[in-house]
Amino acid sequence: MNFSSWLLWSVVSTVVLTSVLAGSQGIGMTRMNVPYLLGTIFTPNRDRAKFIGIILHFVNGALFSLIYVAAFQAVGKATWWFGTLIGLVQAFFVLAVGLPALPALHPRIANEQYGPTVVRQLEPPGFFGLHYGIRTPISVIVAHVIFGAILGGFYSIR
Amino acid sequence: MNTDPPKIQDYAVIGDGRSAALVSRHGSIDWLCWPRFDSSSVFAALLDQKVGGHWSIHPAGDAQITRRYLHDTNVLETEFSTASGKIVLTDFMPVTSEEKKKEQLWPEHELIRQVRVAQGEAHLMIDFSPRLDYGRIVPQIKNAGKLGWRIDIGTCVFTIRSDVEFVQDGHGLSGTATLKAGEVASFSLSYSAEAPAVIPPLGDLVAHKLQLSIDWWRNWADQAKYEGPHRDEVIRSALALKLLSYAPSGAIIAAPTTSLPETVGGDRNWDYRFAWLRDAAFTVRALFGLGYKDDAEAFVNWLLHATRLTRPQLRVLYDVFGESPPDERVLGHLHGYAGSQPVRVGNEARDQLQLDTYGEVVEAATHFVGTEQRLDREMQQMLRQCGDYVCAHWSEPDNGMWEYRDARRHYTHSRLMCWVTLDRLLQLHRRGQLSGIAADKFEKAWREIRQEIEERAWNEHLQSYTQELDGEALDSNALLLALHGFEDAASARMQETHRRIRARLGPAPGLLYRDERSAEKNEGAFALCGFWEADFLARGGGSLDEARGVFKAALAFANDLGLFAEEIDPITADALGNFPQGFTHLGVINAALSLRDREKREGKLEGPS
Structure with missing residues (x-):
């Protein structure tokens, strides 16, 4: 594994991923604010949650990029289209498995069966994150595809 | 339905x-x-x-x-x-x-x-x-x-x-x-x-939020340092004003509604959901007068921020973040309040020239810094820019404070506020709070404006100050000549002016039309003007009892909750125009403060009633 190449491109790709998701919120593609979603695991404070969430998102980006890098090393090839393919798989996993499972993991997300409580008041994402806007899946897929393409295109195998 | x-x-x-x-x-x-x-x-x-x-x-x-x-x-x-x-x-x-x-x-x-x-x-x-x-x-x-x-x-x-x-x-x-x-x-x-x-x-959390809200409002109301007459009405006005303030920026909007008509069935229906610089001086005086220093500071900070991009020119109004309001549009699909069309969103007055805004901003800053506080560099720069602009433009016609959408005129009130701009800047300069101004130039313009108002805004035949230079029409805002210190309220000219205004623009005790155009068209009386009259009387324009009487009469036109719209129908006493109106509530507070000061001076402070 090329450590310095992984470190550099995982940071770059996570920056772009975060920016694409934030941008798609800005242009009304989705209401989903990923740093807020992640940060509220630790605090109800809206501002602090966003700050914690950004750090957490970067840690996630670095960890997930390790899986990409492992795949590149395993097949001995890192190309933009291979990265894109992994990004697509990851996006579907996030949408179909990760987001719907959040209410079970996140201490402040409300349960659809029981409704909100004093502690659990946050709107659950629903299947494919559709509760956060009907075009949420598109922004998640686009962001992860770009994430994978950057890693695949620029990571150099040693 | x-x-x-x-x-x-x-x-x-x-x-x-x-x-x-x-x-x-x-x-x-x-x-x-x-x-x-x-x-x-x-x-x-x-x-x-x-x-x-x-x-x-x-x-x-x-x-x-x-x-x-x-x-x-x-x-x-x-x-x-x-x-x-x-x-x-x-x-x-x-x-x-x-x-x-x-x-x-x-x-x-x-x-x-x-x-x-x-x-x-x-x-x-x-x-x-x-x-x-x-x-x-x-x-x-x-x-x-x-x-x-x-x-x-x-x-x-x-x-x-x-x-x-x-x-x-x-x-x-x-x-x-x-x-x-x-x-x-x-x-x-x-x-x-x-x-x-x-x-x-829902459930217990609703009760919790209700208690939090009650506590927050009461805590804010308790900060008021007002022990004068009509305490409940004054605090209600302060609370109404607080509802119009946009907490993230400190801006205070004129009213939360659009297109409530100034005449039912009429077309003078405007969007007031923006912040007018015209209200600045009265706002800062009211907030400071009641002891709301933090709110006054937030408002002045908004003022500095909002005007930064357009200085030395000032817009008439800004949105809550200091941006230009959107283009004025007519919502043709809406019937309008009781059929009062058109319904407008956005406000075209943003493009008007209102020279009085410079005086309002400078007066607000003067209230804010008092006589001892130092002005920071940015504030000084803004004030110098205002002074320079006024020196270059004070003699031009403008649209005036009532924002008539017709030809620009030489309004007396606009001249007054240009004079206020230079007067306050020169005072700050003399006290050493403001440096770098062209004092000689300011003083020359200050003298010229004073002379012009004294000679051309005073109508010898009418024995009154008039709405515009060399004019024949009256305007209630002539009372502001005393409120801004241009004339003594007890001066012969102001006494005569007040008599004419009361006779020709006053449909009932506590009510005044803003000007003769309004009176002739049977528009509503402008609620604020009744409080200007009380303020004028309290400042020496009349006896304490006269001031109290007018103030009480004007207050009687509030609704059952103590809220005022922009205007009052003098026949039915119905509220007209956007609601609730910050400008009117500012009038309530400022008149009450003047009344309190007068009572203190005369040793007749009655305390809360």
Whole structure:
């Protein structure tokens, strides 16, 4: 594994991923604010949650990029289209498995069966994150595809 | 459905320092714009009973209705007494300190309605019919099960939660419930522009938020250092003003509504959901006078920020973040309040030239810094720019403070405020608080303006100051010559001017038309002008008893909750124009402060009454 190449491109790709998701919120593609979603695991404070969430998102980006890098090393090839393919798989996993499972993991997300409580008041994402806007899946897929393409295109195998 | 709208004075206002809702006497929310004051509407029955959208909660059958704000708060209670029982409807938007908000999940915006049966039994009827974008969008409301009902509209989501089971009809949601004494039903409408939205539970949390809100408003009201006459009315005005302030920036908007008519059925219907520089001096004096230093500071900071991009030129009005308001548009699909068309959003006055704004801003800054505080560099630069601009432009015609959309004229009030600009800057310079001004140039212009007002704004034949130079028409704002210190209120000229204004522009005690155009067209009396008169008398223009009498007479035109619109119909005493109007409430506070000062001077301070 090329450590310095992984470190550099995982940071770059996570920056772009975060920016694409934030941008798609800005242009009304989705209401989903990923740093807020992640940060509220630790605090109800809206501002602090966003700050914690950004750090957490970067840690996630670095960890997930390790899986990409492992795949590149395993097949001995890192190309933009291979990265894109992994990004697509990851996006579907996030949408179909990760987001719907959040209410079970996140201490402040409300349960659809029981409704909100004093502690659990946050709107659950629903299947494919559709509760956060009907075009949420598109922004998640686009962001992860770009994430994978950057890693695949620029990571150099040693 | 009855298409006659309630009278304007039959509305109450609730808010959260970012947005406001108007609640009718009959328990219907007929106006709400989210997420900010100048956003498009969620409910706009105020401007069109059929298509605007509303949210009503009331008991079935006839009811006697009384209402009040909980003491020193903006939490509204409407009491319905029916043949079978008595219910109390409490309406509020939760507010609390930023510190407390950080300790718990708090929706971006929430409006809570709670019904409590005080006596007997009540059959409740609820009709929730939102119409977004000023009635143009009939939103799809989805049942989200235990999470409530949702309106997902692209970039935002509304959630409605209720203790009463709703059914979907063609218009929205409706529900009925029979409640017995002691039973409570709560309703919450929340808004979020980002996900995950906070979906507030009802039950105990509603009571908790109600208590937090009551505490927050009372804590704010308690900060007022006012021990003068009519304490409750003055604090109500301060609370109304606080509802018009946009907490994130410190801006204070003129009113939370658009297009409530100055004449019912007329076309003078304007959007007031923006911040006017014209109100700056009165705002800072009122806030400081009552002891709200933090609010005054926030407002002055907004003033500095808002004007930064356009200096040395100042716009007439800005939005809450200091941007230019949107282009004025007519909403042709809305019937208008009682058929008063057109309904406008945006305000074309933004492009007018109003030279008085320079004096307002400089006067506000002068109040703010007092006689000892140092001015920072940015404030000094802004003040110098104002002075230079006024020196170069004071002799030009402008649109004047009443914003008539006709030819520019040489308005006396605009000249007065140009004089105020230079007068206050020279005072600051002499006290060593402001450096780097061209004092000789300022002083020369200051003298020329004074001379011009004395010679050309005074009409010897009328024995009065007039609305414009070499003019024949009167304007109530001539009283401001004394309020801004250009003339002594007791001077022969001001006494004569006041007599003429009272005789020709005063339809009733406590009321004055703003000018002769208004008087001739049988428009409403301008509520603020009645308080200017009380202020003028309190400053030496009359006896203390005269001042008290006019103040009391003017206060009598408030609605049952102590709120004022822009104008008053002198025949019916109905409120006219946008509601509630910050400018009028500023007038209440400033007149009360002058009255208090006069009472102190004469050793006759009566204390709260």
